[in-house]
Amino acid sequence: MIPLVHDFDGEVVLVFGGGAVGARKARRFAREARVVVVSPDFADADFGASEFVRAAPDPDDVGAWLDAAAPALVVAATDDDALNAAVASVARERGILVNRADRSGERESGSVVVPATVDDGPVTVAVTTSGTSPAVSRHLRRELESVVDGAGVVATVVGDLRGELKERGVDPERRREAIRAAAADRVVWSAAKGSGDADRVRKAAARTVEEVLDGGDE
Ligand SMILES: C[C@@]1(CC(=O)O)c2cc3[nH]c(cc4nc(cc5[nH]c(cc(n2)[C@H]1CCC(=O)O)[C@@](C)(CC(=O)O)[C@@H]5CCC(=O)O)C(CC(=O)O)=C4CCC(=O)O)c(CCC(=O)O)c3CC(=O)O
Numbered sequence: 001m002i003p004l005v006h007d008f009d010g011e012v013v014l015v016f017g018g019g020a021v022g023a024r025k026a027r028r029f030a031r032e033a034r035v036v037v038v039s040p041d042f043a044d045a046d047f048g049a050s051e052f053v054r055a056a057p058d059p060d061d062v063g064a065w066l067d068a069a070a071p072a073l074v075v076a077a078t079d080d081d082a083l084n085a086a087v088a089s090v091a092r093e094r095g096i097l098v099n100r101a102d103r104s105g106e107r108e109s110g111s112v113v114v115p116a117t118v119d120d121g122p123v124t125v126a127v128t129t130s131g132t133s134p135a136v137s138r139h140l141r142r143e144l145e146s147v148v149d150g151a152g153v154v155a156t157v158v159g160d161l162r163g164e165l166k167e168r169g170v171d172p173e174r175r176r177e178a179i180r181a182a183a184a185d186r187v188v189w190s191a192a193k194g195s196g197d198a199d200r201v202r203k204a205a206a207r208t209v210e211e212v213l214d215g216g217d218e
């Protein structure tokens, strides 16, 4: 399996199953997509800004639901194996991405897994075990939280400096060297950790950039 980052802005994600798992997937996708959850009942859980449709479709009805919603992604998260299988096969026929929450191995073409993620501003780190062990993904995600803390402000600041150096017309080779040094700078990262002081991050990163550029003149 190969990780890609998908922009769901303005897209529909259709979720079958309103249990704890359907809620977790719905909450995740509702941060960006318009999410519709179809289920006869809904768990007492956070579904984010999802819309609810109370229904229990049969496998034969799945095609009509997909045609009506025209989703970019469909999630099969019911506890009904036949329904989940129908969702996967109809989605595949129609070329729609499908996430089957009740299967790990034996994935079919067009199927996707939802990784564990750590988000910090524009930075997202995603972990997958290719379906082998979701509990390991969850554990690694928790371990990575402290590593990723502050990455959002570092990425924003270093991204801005990159734009400024491009505008200044700095030689590309030296620009890359300076930007790599700022991205790896311990002082930059320590200023970004915790509450994250963007001003300090920016000063530290700018100092490192200028040091590298000055060094190149010698
Ligand atoms: C294939 C995949 C399909 C998909 O859903 O996309 C899938 C499938 C299954 N999960 C199962 C169980 C559990 N899933 C979790 C947790 C998460 N599961 C997630 C993703 C995925 N789960 C995809 C692969 C991801 C990868 O590649 O690693 C995470 C990462 C993302 C998310 O869901 O948001 C989220 C952690 C989020 C976080 O914490 O950051 C826990 C842990 C817990 O709940 O504490 C358990 C119990 C412990 C265990 O069993 O490991 C079962 C068995 C059900 C049963 O026993 O009946 C199946 C089906 C099967 O195995 O057949």
Ligand SMILES: NC(=O)C1=CN([C@@H]2O[C@H](COP(=O)(O)OP(=O)(O)OC[C@H]3O[C@@H](n4cnc5c(N)ncnc54)[C@H](O)[C@@H]3O)[C@@H](O)[C@H]2O)C=CC1
Binding pocket: 016, 017, 018, 019, 020, 021, 022, 038, 039, 040, 041, 042, 043, 055, 056, 057, 058, 077, 078, 079, 080, 083, 100, 101, 102, 103, 134
């Ligand atoms: N991917 C993951 O991370 C995990 C996946 N699972 C798998 O996902 C499945 C769902 O897990 P839970 O949410 O805990 O189960 P659950 O039993 O709490 O929820 C299932 C939901 O599906 C609904 N449903 C049943 N038939 C339906 C139909 N025809 N159309 C629409 N909705 C229908 C039920 O009413 C219920 O709301 C489990 O069967 C399990 O195999 C379980 C744990 C984690």
